[in-house]
Amino acid sequence: MLVDFSIWHHHRPSKCAALMATALFSLFYIALIHYFFVRFNFWAYPILGNLSFGGRALFLLFCTVFMFFAFVIGDAFNKLLHSLNRGRRVGC
Numbered sequence: 001m002l003v004d005f006s007i008w009h010h011h012r013p014s015k016c017a018a019l020m021a022t023a024l025f026s027l028f029y030i031a032l033i034h035y036f037f038v039r040f041n042f043w044a045y046p047i048l049g050n051l052s053f054g055g056r057a058l059f060l061l062f063c064t065v066f067m068f069f070a071f072v073i074g075d076a077f078n079k080l081l082h083s084l085n086r087g088r089r090v091g092c
Contacts, residue, residue: 015075022071026064 013021033044043049048056 018071018075019068022068023064026067030060030064 033048037043037048048059051059
């Protein structure tokens with residue numbers, strides 16, 4: 001990911017749109033995990049079978065919050081890296 005950020009300038013969507021897409025992906029993924037449990041009586045992540053309902057909710061909430069922070073950090077890093085490279089001349 002770091003190599004990708006340093007080589008290629010990614011166009012950044014609005015932060016609101018990106019966070020909304022991340023939230024929708026999280027909800028879809030959590031629903032998919034529960035669908036597989038209901039359908040096959042098997043948790044995709046075995047730790048979910050050892051947790052109570054409240055513990056499972058907290059675990060999934062923590063994972064979702066972690067994903068949001070990973071996005072924010074990656075977005076800030078991308079912005080910082082390309083603002084530093086903006087003044088440099090590339091090529092001959």
